[in-house]
Amino acid sequence: MEIIILTFKRLLSALPSLFGVLLITFILTHALPGDPAAYLAGPAATNEAIAEIRKELGLDKNILEQFILYVKNIAHGNFGSSWSTGRPVLQELFNRLPASLEMTFFGLLMSILVAIPLGVVSATHPGSWVDHAGRLITTAGVSLPYFVTGLILVFVFYYILGWFPAPMGRIPLFLSSPPYITGFFLIDSLLAGNIKLFLQCLHHVFLPSATLGIFALAPIARMTRASMLGVLSSDYIRTTRACAFPSWKILYIYAFQNAFLPVITTLGMVFSFLLGANVLVEKVFSWPGVGSFALEALVISDYAAVQGFVLTMGAMYVFINLFIDIMYGVFDPRIRMEA
Amino acid sequence: MKEFLSHAKYVIKQNKITSGAFIVFFLIIIIGIFGPMIAPYDPLATDTTKTFLPPCSEHWCGTDHVGRDIFSRIVVATQLDLKIAVLAVMISIFFGTIVGCLAGYFGGWTDRIASRIVDTIMAFPLFVLAMGIVAALGNTVENIIYATAIINFPFYVRVSRAEVNVRRDMEYVKAARISGNSEIRLIFAHILPNILPPMMVQFSLNLGWAILNAAGLSFIGLGVRPPTAEWGIMVAEGVTYIVSGEWWISLFPGLVLAFTVLTFNFLGDGLRDIIDPRERT
Amino acid sequence: MNGLEPLVIVEDLKIEFTTRRGIIKAIQGVNLTIYKGETVGIVGETGSGKSVTSLAIMGLLDKNGKMTSGKITYKGKVIATPEDQPMGKKPPPELAMIFQFPRSALNPIRPIGTQVVDVLKTMENMSQEHYKEKAIQLLEEVQISDAARRYFSYPFELSGGVCQRVLIAMALARKPTLLFADEPTTGLDVITQEGIMALVEHQIATRNMATVLITHNLGLAAKYCKRIAVMYQGQLVEVGDTEQIFYEPKHPYTVVLVASTPARMNDFVELSAALEQWNKFKAEQMPTEKGY
Numbered sequence: 019m020e021i022i023i024l025t026f027k028r029l030l031s032a033l034p035s036l037f038g039v040l041l042i043t044f045i046l047t048h049a050l051p052g053d054p055a056a057y058l059a060g061p062a063a064t065n066e067a068i069a070e071i072r073k074e075l076g077l078d079k080n081i082l083e084q085f086i087l088y089v090k091n092i093a094h095g096n097f098g099s100s101w102s103t104g105r106p107v108l109q110e111l112f113n114r115l116p117a118s119l120e121m122t123f124f125g126l127l128m129s130i131l132v133a134i135p136l137g138v139v140s141a142t143h144p145g146s147w148v149d150h151a152g153r154l155i156t157t158a159g160v161s162l163p164y165f166v167t168g169l170i171l172v173f174v175f176y177y178i179l180g181w182f183p184a185p186m187g188r189i190p191l192f193l194s195s196p197p198y199i200t201g202f203f204l205i206d207s208l209l210a211g212n213i214k215l216f217l218q219c220l221h222h223v224f225l226p227s228a229t230l231g232i233f234a235l236a237p238i239a240r241m242t243r244a245s246m247l248g249v250l251s252s253d254y255i256r257t258t259r260a261c262a263f264p265s266w267k268i269l270y271i272y273a274f275q276n277a278f279l280p281v282i283t284t285l286g287m288v289f290s291f292l293l294g295a296n297v298l299v300e301k302v303f304s305w306p307g308v309g310s311f312a313l314e315a316l317v318i319s320d321y322a323a324v325q326g327f328v329l330t331m332g333a334m335y336v337f338i339n340l341f342i343d344i345m346y347g348v349f350d351p352r353i354r355m356e357a
Numbered sequence: 358m359k360e361f362l363s364h365a366k367y368v369i370k371q372n373k374i375t376s377g378a379f380i381v382f383f384l385i386i387i388i389g390i391f392g393p394m395i396a397p398y399d400p401l402a403t404d405t406t407k408t409f410l411p412p413c414s415e416h417w418c419g420t421d422h423v424g425r426d427i428f429s430r431i432v433v434a435t436q437l438d439l440k441i442a443v444l445a446v447m448i449s450i451f452f453g454t455i456v457g458c459l460a461g462y463f464g465g466w467t468d469r470i471a472s473r474i475v476d477t478i479m480a481f482p483l484f485v486l487a488m489g490i491v492a493a494l495g496n497t498v499e500n501i502i503y504a505t506a507i508i509n510f511p512f513y514v515r516v517s518r519a520e521v522n523v524r525r526d527m528e529y530v531k532a533a534r535i536s537g538n539s540e541i542r543l544i545f546a547h548i549l550p551n552i553l554p555p556m557m558v559q560f561s562l563n564l565g566w567a568i569l570n571a572a573g574l575s576f577i578g579l580g581v582r583p584p585t586a587e588w589g590i591m592v593a594e595g596v597t598y599i600v601s602g603e604w605w606i607s608l609f610p611g612l613v614l615a616f617t618v619l620t621f622n623f624l625g626d627g628l629r630d631i632i633d634p635r636e637r638t
Numbered sequence: 639m640n641g642l643e644p645l646v647i648v649e650d651l652k653i654e655f656t657t658r659r660g661i662i663k664a665i666q667g668v669n670l671t672i673y674k675g676e677t678v679g680i681v682g683e684t685g686s687g688k689s690v691t692s693l694a695i696m697g698l699l700d701k702n703g704k705m706t707s708g709k710i711t712y713k714g715k716v717i718a719t720p721e722d723q724p725m726g727k728k729p730p731p732e733l734a735m736i737f738q739f740p741r742s743a744l745n746p747i748r749p750i751g752t753q754v755v756d757v758l759k760t761m762e763n764m765s766q767e768h769y770k771e772k773a774i775q776l777l778e779e780v781q782i783s784d785a786a787r788r789y790f791s792y793p794f795e796l797s798g799g800v801c802q803r804v805l806i807a808m809a810l811a812r813k814p815t816l817l818f819a820d821e822p823t824t825g826l827d828v829i830t831q832e833g834i835m836a837l838v839e840h841q842i843a844t845r846n847m848a849t850v851l852i853t854h855n856l857g858l859a860a861k862y863c864k865r866i867a868v869m870y871q872g873q874l875v876e877v878g879d880t881e882q883i884f885y886e887p888k889h890p891y892t893v894v895l896v897a898s899t900p901a902r903m904n905d906f907v908e909l910s911a912a913l914e915q916w917n918k919f920k921a922e923q924m925p926t927e928k929g930y
Contacts, residue, residue, distance in 0.1 A: 038477030046493045161619040166611035253742040260735045261757045262728040294482020328489035332481045351792050
């Protein structure tokens with residue numbers, strides 16, 4: 019029950035941020051020098067096309083009315099049309115979003131599976147070789163620019179070792195994608211019962227996800243370690259020792275559950291960051307996601323597509339933070355009962 | 358001042374990594390300043406007879422797809438990358454500190470508005486916003502600098518706001534206020550000098566980040582264009598050749614980039630240890 | 639001593655802590671015996687080592703602490719020597735400890751009832767229902783009103799006094815023959831202090847439990863302890879019956895300690911009479927007051 023109230027409250031406080039996102043995207047589109055209609059119509063547009071867009075955007079009206087019109091359009095799902103493909107921007111983004119999300123989620127998952135145990139062991143055995151090795155790896159991981167990491171991975175694991183396929187997309191060229199249910203190939207191929215396809219998709223998504231994951235290792239491991247260290251020296255852990263609790267209970271139920279809370283926040287920050295980093299990794303691996311879509315659009319001056327991309331990413335960030343806030347409330351009764 | 362220097366020397370000696378970072382840092386600066394003069398070859402000179410040469414004695418890092426010497430290009434690129442990063446960070450710091458100081462000192466609506474703006478900017482992943490800005494303003498190096506500056510701006514606002522908040526009610530500020538100083542003078546003549554040390558730490562930590570951003574942006578084709586020599590662009594140019602085995606075109610610039618960022622990160626950590634040992638992790 | 643059997647014998651205990659600033663000799667040769675069923679107080683200033691001794695007996699010593707000489711026995715069995723260090727081990731069964739700052743001594747994101755059950759689970763196996771019943775019983779025993787509902791409360795919803803009672807319940811769940819109470823009421827308001835100490839006294843009487851009361855409040859020690867041990871900078875300067883410590887202090891430090899205590903022995907008789915009156919008044923004239 020409290021969760022619902024919390025969700026509602028957090029939703030309300032997210033509205034100003036959403037408004038800010040809309041505002042900034044609007045400024046980028048409409049309020050800058052130059053003729054927005056010409057931008058959005060593209061270099062090959064005819065004068066009639068430009069005039070039509072001008073009317074659609076209401077560029078002849080004053081700025082406030084333009085903004086209202088803009089918001090109304092967005093609310094109706096009208097993000098404009100990509101002049102190069104002719105299709106609505108929203109549809110294009112929608113088609114390509116699952117590819118980006120799949121890579122990002124999988125990368126985050128890989129990172130969590132390594133970083134959190136690393137952080138916990140670092141905290142419970144400070145000064146051990148695991149602790150030192152972990153800190154070295156994570157610092158190196160975060161200092162290497164992720165596009166360079168991606169290239170190194172491709173070079174070593176594809177070119178030299180041949181363990182992974184060429185960086186040319188989500189599935190081998192000769193295979194067709196699984197029947198569309200979620201758009202996530204990994205999930206869809208499992209749902210279709212096609213294990214061979216699943217393994218192929220896994221094979222292809224591994225290196226791009228690893229690239230993102232390596233970068234995310236450091237903040238997650240560091241936060242887990244710091245958090246665990248703090249918790250392990252707390253008064254309530256001393257109580258568990260005085261009451262002779264079994265070690266597993268002290269560590270996993272009492273310590274870790276408390277230490278995990280700040281890590282949730284870090285996960286949110288990391289995920290948002292990875293969303294932005296997507297663009298570069300998609301370029302290295304020729305991954306057909308929203309990032310590469312926006313890049314191609316930028317190169318050919320398809321500005322409507324780019325603006326749609328910017329708006330979508332900004333909005334996603336707001337929603338991810340919202341989700342993280344609510345998750346925090348799920349795990350921490352102090353937060354969810356503040357209502 | 359003498360005490361500060363001897364304390365600095367002590368910390369640096371203590372931590373080999375920090376001393377190493379300082380040395381490399383100066384090296385990078387020197388290369389940055391004198392780069393074009395020390396480069397063995399003209400970074401823009403193409404030679405179609407000498408394309409795709411692997412690293413050898415004449416070309417330490419090999420040549421690229423149009424026969425340019427990669428080592429020379431890396432050396433010359435140092436200047437450009439440093440320039441972009443430093444300019445961007447300085448713009449950020451300048452505006453960010455002013456806004457942060459005002460917000461931290463006056464609180465109330467100033468603070469609320471500033472915080473809202475900052476939060477909204479932070480809602481956009483860097484590259485997304487940069488792409489948006491470039492799409493709106495055009496694909497030039499200046500715009501990249503502005504985009505990077507805008508991305509970093511919220512960070513400095515937050516830091517300076519927090520620092521000013523802490524010091525706002527300290528004794529020396531109260532004393533200055535009583536002796537008749539105007540509010541603005543108070544902020545900028547009295548409080549600001551005291552928050553400079555922590556800001557300096559943020560500056561050096563941020564510099565590595567700014568270099569990474571600049572290179573990343575040119576990697577995706579924003580800002581710097583061929584045939585200019587810049588680390589990010591060089592990595593981008595070599596991407597297609599990784600799969601055919603010509604690794605040196607991308608990897609050398611990439612590693613130099615990584616190494617530089619690492620240096621600045623360690624430098625920032627070292628500076629932080631010198632200035633505020635409590636913050637050590 | 640008066641035919642009581644010794645529970646814990648501490649012989650020539652020396653403990654050192656390794657810190658960044660060098661080695662600190664926290665305990666420098668302490669000899670102490672704790673007898674069955676008695677309430678003994680350990681008093682001294684901060685840093686005198688009164689907590690460390692108890693932590694060593696419980697096996698809760700910090701990792702940077704080291705026992706450099708001496709021996710600790712419990713019920714005749716040796717539980718700590720320099721070869722068998724008192725840290726990172728499970729406390730001996732039938733020994734329990736409660737600490738200062740009760741609210742932070744409880745897991746903030748776990749209902750208190752579950753935490754009591756967690757202690758019960760280390761003692762014996764029962765069905766889930768039984769655990770819950772027993773936990774509620776314990777909560778009632780420590781005089782927490784509305785125990786069945788409070789079972790599901792979180793520490794942040796409860797006052798400091800109630801939190802301390804929960805911790806006492808968790809300690810009692812271990813069926814201890816000896817309870818260490820390290821500054822259990824410091825930081826709580828005076829009235830709550832009275833309530834907690836009264837509860838502890840009651841439990842001591844019903845369970846014939848020995849108690850070590852560690853405190854810097856000499857008046858508190860005077861009121862509840864039969865014997866008092868005075869510590870100063872890691873050394874035990876004097877041990878004796880409470881009357882003797884107060885009226886015939888032998889060690890110069892004890893003299894100073896006693897002299898600086900504002901409490902007078904007479905007050906304590908008047909206070910209990912006054913408390914009785916107040917409870918009567920409360921029950922008759924203010925029946926809607928919830929208490930706690």
